[in-house]
Amino acid sequence: MSDLARHIEALSTARVLCVGDVMLDRFIYGSVDRVSPEAPIPVLRIERETAMLGGAGNVAANVIALGALCRFVSVVGDDAAGSELRHLVAMEIGDNAGIIAEPGRQTTVKSRFIGGRQQLLRADAETVADVGPLWFDSLLGAAREGLAEVGAVILSDYGKGVLSDALITALIGAAQRAGLPVVVDPKGTDYTRYRGATVLTPNRKELMQATGLPADSDAEVAAACQRLIDTCGVGAVVATRSERGMSVVTRDGTAAHLPAEAREVFDVSGAGDTVVATLTAALAAGVPLEDAARLANLAAGIVVGKVGTAVVRAPELLGALHEQEWRHGETKVVTRDEAVERVARWKLRCKRIGFTNGCFDLLHPGHVSLLARAKAGCDLLVVGLNSDESVRRLKGPTRPVQAESARATVLASLAPVDLVVIFDEDTPEQLIRALRPDVLVKGADYSIDQVVGADFVQSYGGRVLLADLVAGQSTTNTIKRMQG
Structure with missing residues (x-):
């Protein structure tokens, strides 16, 4: 789009x-x-x-x-x-x-x-x-x-x-x-x-x-x-x-x-x-x-x-x-197999594929900034979204605040996002290996050796991009403020 x-x-x-x-x-x-x-x-x-x-x-x-x-x-x-x-x-x-x-x-x-x-x-x-x-x-x-x-x-x-x-x-x-x-x-x-x-x-x-x-x-x-x-x-x-x-x-x-x-x-x-x-x-x-x-x-x-x-x-x-x-926003939310097929078509058109991932529970300016910076580094951006079960394992029984369907719909409505794929694993490693993105994007609070899939992406000539984050913005802090 x-x-x-x-x-x-x-x-x-x-x-x-x-x-x-x-x-x-x-x-x-x-x-x-x-x-x-x-x-x-x-x-x-x-x-x-x-x-x-x-x-x-x-x-x-x-x-x-x-x-x-x-x-x-x-x-x-x-x-x-x-x-x-x-x-x-x-x-x-x-x-x-x-x-x-x-x-x-x-x-x-x-x-x-x-x-x-x-x-x-x-x-x-x-x-x-x-x-x-x-x-x-x-x-x-x-x-x-x-x-x-x-x-x-x-x-x-x-x-x-x-x-x-x-x-x-x-x-x-x-x-x-x-x-x-x-x-x-x-x-x-x-x-x-x-x-x-x-x-x-x-x-x-x-x-x-x-x-x-x-x-x-x-x-x-x-x-x-x-x-x-x-x-x-x-x-x-x-x-x-x-x-x-x-x-x-x-x-x-x-x-x-x-x-x-x-x-x-x-x-x-x-x-x-x-x-x-x-x-x-x-x-x-x-x-x-x-x-x-x-x-x-x-x-x-x-x-x-x-x-x-x-x-x-x-x-x-x-x-x-x-x-x-x-x-057609909901058509951006696809299964892993559908994503693999669509990414393959994009690559035939010589498009540079970017990938980032996260829980994206309560969307805040930090998320928006990350997605904008990720899209700036590629032609088409795929977002891996942790499923509800995956979020609970990572964040505890009170999370996510919003169900995966709601989180996926919100992400799909954003202009920088071209595809959303929900994954059940704790990390997006399998999804990254299936999609083989040209650019892997993560927040600058990580180092490259901490980014899941970095070694794999770099092994075939892809690059890892660490995007600067908006200070003080996180879902955890937002929830704490809501709770007083």
Whole structure:
């Protein structure tokens, strides 16, 4: 959780190039109180209209909402809707220099007619054709110019003709030479046209259509994603699975399945745009792929709770993360076997594992200071907690004051703590040997030769950290003061 919080803060440093099919999403709201005498259809009395960026424009808007910068390149028609779109891009993205107007092209407009809360009709106006050769060079030039300023690239393909095969090949090749990750929100069924991309982000239906494979269970989704990786020459697939969450599969066969984070679902339109924007902004900020996917999954859970084409802002992500941490605090309390498995996964991600232990009976500033100093010395902190029986043997029949479940819950709620493991032995020696932490932390009232497990940790290159204590703070003293 603390890693994700830091990653959210880092989004403001991201610079992203987004190339794709921009659209004008128009919403016409009104009320219906009669049926037309001309045909058995409702008559919508129009009350208001709104317009916003859609398609790749919504992707770019989501990048901006996260606090990142976005260089946006697309094509519109030389018409009134195109002028309106260029104005919206200038207002919301900050720069419309990359929006090229092609004469003879009809700007894509999706008009939705809504009576009360019910969508009655959607009417589309568009040209579905590759950008003409006279404008292709301008489009490619604008995109290549943006590559010099960014840390990652989005190709947002809605199949309207901006992302022709030739443009995709040229942009992926240029990004590869520049060392930039390319994330593709794909369209159609032939994903070989995206060969060389870093990540593809199909939804479950698109995944099945592109591979011809089922995609219901985790194993089936992983197999279908691996098929895309093998046949299309991409680095990874992040598959969105609606209420089943998201799956991240990489070229080496590693698969991570993330549960859905949505609390309420009002509208799923645009959720894919939010996912690809968040994922790419995170990669541009240097966030590892799986953590970037976790942020994208969190963002998707927020945006489906909104109505219409919407964006997610960084403070919303942080707030959702804190809520998630509160809701899932108990999942930090695990058995020894679960801890061993989780620590092994963390180590595969090159995380430095810290370990400290104690009774943590009545939590006081000394405990908080110890845990903060322990976390400062590692990436992820595991806390070994003496069970009630263990505490009684060590401290006497009147202790602990709080049961192990209560002590574990309090510890799990603290930001520096990533995992809590209850152990029954008098010392954490067996637990330390099972986890093999990189950093072993104990209070500075111990010497290294007194720290249980120190010799073992040092034997494989780990280190022992003695943390300074807050003077006068102890559970025993607290209890004495309570007793007068």
